[in-house]
Amino acid sequence: MTFKGINRRALIKGAAAGAAVGAAMTAEQLAGFAQAWAQAAPFKPEAGAAVQLLRWKRFVQSEEDSFNAIVASFEKATGVKVTVINESLDDVQPKASVAANTNQGPDIFWGLYSLPHLFPDKCSDVTDVADYLGKKYGGWVPTAETYGKSGGKWIAIPVAYNGNLINFRQSMIEKAGFKEVPKDTAGFLELMKALKAKSVAGGFALGRASGDGNAWVHWALWAHGGNLVDKDDKVTISSPETEKALNYAKELSDTFVPGTAAWNDAFNNKAFLASEISLTNNGVSIYAAAKAGAAKGDAKLKEIMDDMSHSLWPVGPVGKPTEFHIAYPMMVMKYSKVPNASKAFISYLMEAEQFNKWLIDSVAYLTHPLNAYDANAVWKTDPKLSMAGDVAKRTLTAGGLGSVGEKAASALADFLIMDMFATVCTGRATPKEAMQVAERQAKRIYR
């Protein structure tokens, strides 16, 4: 497994250069790096190890291609066989839960939000991986520590975030009399009203959409000062602030296109790409899809690509951003017979040589949790994407003020906040009634 011409020093130099400029290496260089890395890496895979990794099914094709290339180069360098299983985003959690309960299944799960906190005792301690990467790449963003740590040790590595942004059509908001998306909640409501009255209406998911739905209702709740629990995990959902948030959301939802109560995570993408809506919340995957279509010569998608843009969420009465972006933590299960090979893979994935290219290939769909990757080229090449580079630093975490533990994970999985907003927005309950239902359930979860 030796590779002529590459030694440890060259490797370190290469790593530093890679981190600094985010330059992509040629395939040959990459292969050389991979083998040298395998020799120098702090995690030595078990002999004959085979790792099974279950991930969410990609939203951006080039991201998956890049990920698979990393897997292939890791296999080549270390001799470890890595099998990647793809599951739709909503199916990762049940599979991980069953695996945790039965102590068998894939070695690595790559899920979302606070998934590892549903079963912290079943996750391997990966503090050494986190320390190694943190030291090498300028430290972790604070929310990565919140999501990754439980009881003082790291139980998962949040390898990436997915920025959930306002996606809008410039021409349509101009038709409604606006030049840009307002930066405050009151102005934003005016925009939505004007869009419905004079232009094309927008819409946010009110169905049980774990990504987009949770993102916007949590933004609305937090923007008005509402919170599920306080910092001691005491339930505080029934409050005047929550009521304000619900009333605001109700007014907002009256401007939506019909049918948003049935939307899951995919509906708004389809509607936006068909020019049926002017504004929605989503990752940058709609833009990526339009770009990919435009590259294949689709004139309609080219028009959407040129016309659309992204914006950060408006700030509410609390006076500071209250965004809720998706975290994508990767966890090594305790039952795994190949913990070192699994750790080696995660650290390999996050080394500059791989990670920089991966970020570029995912066209800003994924955002880095390590500070050194602020320098990545993807945040500089396209002004429509650059704001996604900060989402790991801007996001609040599941559970809000409270702990990111199994209780927060349970409340999120139960769509407790989502359903509270949906019942009010669809007129099936008053804000007071909806708060009472949510409070009763929250008290049960947080007892």
Added chain:
Amino acid sequence: MSDTLAGAPPRAAIAIPELTAWQALRTNRNWLGFWFMLPAIAFLVLFLVYPLGLGMWLSFTDAKIGSAGKFVGLDNYEWIIGDSKFQGAVFNTLFYTFVASVIKFAVGLYLALLLNENMPFKALIRALILIPFIVPTVLSAIAFWWIYDPTFSIVSWSLRKMGWISGNINFLGDAWNSRWSVIFANVWRGVPFIAITLLAGLQTVSPSLYEAATLDGATRWQNFRHITYPLLTPIIAVVMTFSVLFTFTDFQLIKVLTNGGPAGATELMATMSYNTAILGGRIGEGAAISTAMVPFLLGAIMISWFGLQRRKWQSGENNE
């Protein structure tokens, strides 16, 4: 008695050798029968009794994912009974089951009667009828997902092109619309099963009965009311029992079409149990929700079994 016995000459020992217990067992047909039944019993215990028992046990614990939990008595049941989401799910499940079963029965019986008539391409048409039943539920659910799409629904599109409606129909975004929409999808899927089974029943009715009735001047309705229906009731009882059970425990269709939404309007007990136990991680509570389905199911079986049948053998007695 003892005197006569004592006075009697001792009987010569009869030359039948005493059977040992083992020999008796070897020749015992019941014992042999037991061994033949053993695989089936083991199968039932392993895949039915054990999971059901485990589920019931879990419903009395506070088990979470990754922890076995401890016994908490009726706590989970007390909680779900007071939970408005659970109450909603019970209502939805009963409504869904009742309406879908009634429609499925009516349409299925009608189809069966039609298919029982002589017509060209009879075999082909009977085979075609089965298609909705053959297609995997998840696939048909995804097809309905597109049919009910708030933006791209073919139904909304067609009606709009014909100028009958101005905006799209909000199939899955409105509480009652979504309930009727999922019921329609369930009916579409469930009708073939009922139609084909009832058709099989109809074929067993002897034509001579109809001939005799027709000679006596019976109308078509009287034929149906007094010959077809009474002879069909045993089949109806069986098929409706199955239909009610399948509908009551429906999961895939709801999961794919609405995931219980909008805001719980189509949440069934089965989907709620899954969401609570597997997604929410509260296994004990989820187990209580699914165990709470058992009395309803038993009730449904009792009604269709004892209410619909006319013959005593069905309830375990001899036929007269």
